[in-house]
Amino acid sequence: MSIKLHFNNNHAVVEPGSFLHEYAEKFGIHVPTSCNRQGKCKECLVEINEGMELLSEPAPQEMHLFNKSGIVVMGCGLAARTYV
Numbered sequence: 001m002s003i004k005l006h007f008n009n010n011h012a013v014v015e016p017g018s019f020l021h022e023y024a025e026k027f028g029i030h031v032p033t034s035c036n037r038q039g040k041c042k043e044c045l046v047e048i049n050e051g052m053e054l055l056s057e058p059a060p061q062e063m064h065l066f067n068k069s070g071i072v073v074m075g076c077g078l079a080a081r082t083y084v
């Protein structure tokens, strides 16, 4: 199953199985990190406009993105912790 991925103004059809930061780097988009993608610095926070259902379940490092009812506060994820 291929997935259409859009990063800013970059578009590509990709095969699933990689983290969002890996796709971003393929587009030449620098994803900041000071924790070496361990989910600690939160610098790789990305806004997800569509397709949340195609992404991995939230990692423990992403739980700050949910409110007390378990609803995601914004369509966001950590590029280093979210895979397609």
Ligand code: FES
Pocket (backbone or CB within 6 Å): 032, 033, 034, 035, 036, 037, 038, 039, 040, 041, 042, 043, 044, 045, 078, 079, 080, 081
């Ligand atoms: S790179 Fe540090 S949390 Fe994403």
